[in-house]
Amino acid sequence: MVVTVGSAIVALEAKEIVYGAIGLAGSLFGVAALFFLLDAPYVAVFQIAVYIGAMAVLILFTVMLVREEKWAKETPVASLSRIAGIITGLAITIALVVAALDTNLGQYTTISNSATFVNIGQLISTADAPVLLVLALVLSASVVGALTLSRVDREEPS
């Protein structure tokens, strides 16, 4: 828990944005560990594969592609907006914690609802199959969109 929250703060507050990316990877790894603790090993492995395997590498490559000294050390934000951000974040955190503690969820014992990947696979391939199809379309559309955006227009050799 400490690792997760601490790395999230590092991700946003590190001077160099590369260290921020590494902090984000640490935070995502902490969330994966919490998934393990919550009896969801399949989701945890998926999280490690997608977030830490793919997305952290993607972010690091983007940082290297657009790297420039001018914004690698970003301009300091105004102190007023920083204070406003801290107040907003703290207020939302306190509100959520109070709401979570105010429920009577504590009187329910956790039934051992450890769904295995077999159950997840059954659910995906039967009831949630339309969602899976739509998700596949969204993924391919986003990949095509990203490729189109980042296409380099080269001059035609004459």
Place this chain on the structure above:
Amino acid sequence: MIVSAMLFGIGVYGLVTKRNALRLLFAVEIMINAANLNFVAFGQYLPFEGSAQTALPNASGQTFVLFSIALAAAEAAVILAIVVVAYRLHKDVDVSELKSLEG
């Protein structure tokens, strides 16, 4: 759930204060992870599916998180492509400097 609330608060703080497009992406990712954590945590409380003889564990929460992770990956890919294009056009990724987007 308290960890999730703290992560969400950190994400909101980042979203409010930062002006660098990549930092905004970090903040959004942290908030998405907070939501996913809540889904898995609450999924533990769901009742079993089916009758008493064929009781199956309820996997709805974890399945939803799998879909959510895939969507977040697609979103991050698009945002990173936009960042690269914005850098190529403006030599900057500060969102307050992108004047051409103003109405």
